[in-house]
Every structure is written in structure tokens, then in C-alpha cells.
Amino acid sequence: MKTKSKLIKPYTKKSFITYALLIAVFTIVQLILNFGKMSFMMQSLLVPLCVYSILAVSLNLTVGILGELSLGQAGFMCIGAYSGALFSSLMKEAIPEAMVRFPIAILLGGLCAALFGVLIGIPVLRLRGDYLAIVTLAFGEIIKNICASLYLGKDAEGFHLSIKSAADMNMAPDGKMIINGALGLNGTPKDSNFTVAFIILLITVIIAYNFVYSRTGRAVMSIRDNRIAAESVGLNITKYKLITFGLTAFLAGVAGVIYSHNFSTLQASKFDYNMSILILVFVVLGGIGSIRGSVIAAVVLTLIPELLRETIGNYRMLFYAVILIAMMLVTSNSKLKGRITAYTNKLKGLIKKEKKGEIK
């Protein structure tokens, strides 16, 4: 059964190379950390790098696998961040053990975001055309603004909620502010760290690969490639679009929870339109549909401006723009792309020849 092993190979190979790469990078970073050789700035970037990678991989499921454009990644992240952080700060005393509390917060944040994803998806994903982009764009901004005007406090009488002002809550003066409007959420336990964030990233990547290479993923890609043919073989279009979009929202929510537990204060203004666009840039430049590419693009494109900040200061955004344009040209220009694949194929050929020589 020669054909069979050939069929299963491409997936296992691709995914396991990615897992191995991730674990290798993680090990190297840990080593550098242990030897105390990492700058403080770099250390502070480790968790955000994982968060952005999760966001990019999750968005790639909707953009690359389903073929729908979503601009609401920051909105789902915001929902996850707020619901997870709220849970943790309320449960700090009830569940003092972070090892128990944090996984619950992560699941809760993911589920809240997924719920919103499905609620938006049900009306919008039935339509043909780019409605999802428009609706998710509006959704993200609405969520951000609602969260930024949210006031929640607790006193002897119980909880007080308002979406107008702190005074509007009618809380006793000795009450405790939990969410303070645009100032956000205070006192979230710092449960995130690089190891946890990395593990969640690894799980996300595994989920993404397993999703794509399964019965559901095959249905989703069939719908992407040809909607009419997919219907003709009995694939339920709306169901599979909803599952994919819901999973994207879930993972974005999870990323939000990790993000919010990395700082003790959380402000909704972080989750704006620019964040959604940034994640989309990672997905596009990493290669639409390529999960490994999403992670690499998220890491490289987050690190570059920070590294440039250290070296060339104020000119960094200029260079960043140049790099973005260069990457865009390389990934979208078929002539350049062809030349690059020709080179890599040549390299691969050289390596293979050497290997063959070794065996004989």
C-alpha cells in the first residue's frame, strides 16, 4: 500500500515540522532566559508574541481555510480579555490556586467570544459576498466602545453596573471598583507567563492543523473552493461556516484572556481597529492558509519594530513600512515568488543529492 502512506504524509510532515520548530524556539528562549542574557524589553515581549501568534493562526482559519474576510479579531479578543479578567479578579479569593483558576478563565473567555462569533455569524454568514468584513468591523468598534464605558463595582449590597458613569452606579463610597470605564479593569491576577502562553499557542496550532485536516476542514475548504459544487454533494454551507467562524472567535477570545492576565490593568482602547488590521497583515504576509506562516509572520513583524526602536529610534516606522511593502511584493508578485521557489527547490535538490550520496 504505497499510495496510502503517501496520502497521509503531507499533513503529518507539515504539522510535525511546525511543532518541532515551535518547541525548538521555546527551548532556546528558555535557555537564554536561564543564562540571564535576555534584555528586559525582549522578556516583556514574550507573552504578546504568543498572543499575536494565536490571533493570527485563529484568523487564518476564517480567512485562509473558509475564505471569508473578518475584521473583528480585536473585538473577540476584547470579549475574551474582559470576561476572563473579570472572572479571575472576582474569583481571586474563592479560587486562590492560579493553576485551577486560569484554565477556567481561558475556557470562559474563549466560550464568551465564541458565543458572540456564532451570534454574528448566524445572520451574516448566510449572505453571499463580503458582508462579514463590514459587520465584524462594526462589531469590533462597538464592543470596544461598550467595554470602555462599562462601570462595575461591588459593595455590601452587591454588584452595581452602569454604562454611563461611576456615579450612575449608586455604589456605597466604601465599595470596590472592578471595572472603571475607560480606565478599564484593575487588579487582574498576573497568571500569564511565557510558558503558559507558549503551551496555549502550541495547543492552538495543533487544533488548527487537526481542524484543517479532518472531515470538517475538508468540508470547509470545499465550500471555499466551490460553493455550488459543495452544495451539490450535500455539504451544509451555513453550518460549516459557523463552526469555522466560531472556532476563530473562540481562539481569539483565548488569546484575549492570556493578554489580559499579562498586565494588572486592562483597557478596552487597546482592542481597536488597528489591532484587527495588524492581525490580518500577519495572516496575509505569512501566507493565506499557511498556519506556520501565520506564526512566523506574527513573530517577525512584532519583533522588527521593537528591534528597530532600539537601533534607529524614530525612523523605525519608516523602515517597518518598507519591510512590509517588500514582504508584500515578495509574497504577491508571481515572478519574484517563482524565482524564490526556484532557488529553494535548487537548494532542496542539493541537500537531497548529498543525502543520496550518504546512503550509498
Next chain:
Amino acid sequence: MALLEVKGLSINFGGLHAVDDFSIKIEKGELYGLIGPNGAGKTTFFNLITGVYKPTSGTILLDGKDITGKNTIQINKAGIARTFQNIRLFKELSVLDNVKAGLHNRYKYSTAEGIFRLPRFFKTEKAMDEEALRLLKVFDLDDEASVKASNLPYGKQRKLEIARALATKPKLLLLDEPAAGMNPHETAELMETIRFVRDNFDMTILLIEHDMSLVSVVCEKLSVLNFGQLLCEGETSTVLSNPEVITAYLGE
């Protein structure tokens, strides 16, 4: 009881009677041809009985069940599968995955079982691989199982579409110009395959075709459409020698 019985089927596209009071009756196991000049409404008829368009009037019975007005997905589940005049493959998927997409509703496990790689994932995928390869073998495509569908040559793409349709295990298979763009050698091969499918899969086949050499050899019965209306129907040889048919279609 006829497998497919269509009565008085009509649809208008803004004043154009694309299909006009058309009726057809196909018995189980028949190899039936639908012919007619360009723009006669043949593809539109396929779109009507597969739920792509809703008829303005008329009824469609499949195996005695009324499927008029049902959507494409329901109709596929009821037992009609088709190919398209302009090939519609899942371009980015492998040849094997195209067929496995057709197997989707017959081999099931949940999304969660897939994500967490539970035993049913491995068991079901293995069974799907085997069935898909068996189908591909019929069309001599098993060696290309891992090739991207869009990289197949044209003739093989047409065959793959048939394999994908068969994967849904239909009662009735609709082929829209299966030989279009094929060279004579490929066409001859295709005729063999169509007969093989009918005999070995217990299939009823309705095909649209312009290639008269194929139609006259393969089809047992014919219906002729002209300007959306039935011009004549019956045994292939009788229909093809009908002078009305010759002037409307063959003589042009």
C-alpha cells in the same frame, strides 16, 4: 414506478421561458440522454431538478417522493448527484479529498473527534480513504490521488467530477456534457466508464451531450429540448431519425 418523473416543469427568467412545460419519465437503470441546440434549456433543467433554481410551476418526483422546491442539499441527500458543464472541482484540494468531500454525509465523526484525534477519526478516515480509492480506480485516477485537482488534465477533471458525484451514492446521476473538451480517445474511454458505472453501481444516468457519436452509442432513450420545450422523446434511433429533430438540431 419511474425513478424520476417530472411533470409540466417551467421557469422564466424575466420573460424568457428557459424551460417551458417540460415533462420526462426515467425508469430505474436507464441510460437516458437529453439533447437539444445551444440555449435550449438543458442545463437549466438540471439546475431545476437539483434545486439550484426553484421552478415557477411543475412537479418533480424522485422515486415517488415529491422533491419540488427542496434545496440542493436536501435533493442530494434524497439521491440526485450531478456534474457541471463548466467543471466545478474543489481546486485546491487533492484528487482524493475531492472524492472524500463527496463521501462527507456517508462517513461521519464530529468536529471535536477530528480536533482531538479520537479513535473514530482514524477509523472513519481510513474507511473513507479506502472507499475513495476504490472509486478513483474505476476512473483510473487512483495513481493521481494526491495530486491537486486543478493540476489534472482536463479530461481527468471531468472524470473526477463524476467520481465525486458517485461518492454521495445517488440513485440518479446527472452528467452535463461529460465529453466536452475530450479527444476521441478519451470520449471512447468515457463511454466505457459510463456503461460500467450504470452496470456496477446499479445507477440510473441522465446525460446532456452534444457529441452525437456518444449519444447514439450510449443512450437507450432520448428527449429533445428546443426553446425550453419538449420536441420529441423515445428510443434513441427513432428520435435521431425524426425529421423535426434533424431540422431543429442535427441539420444546423
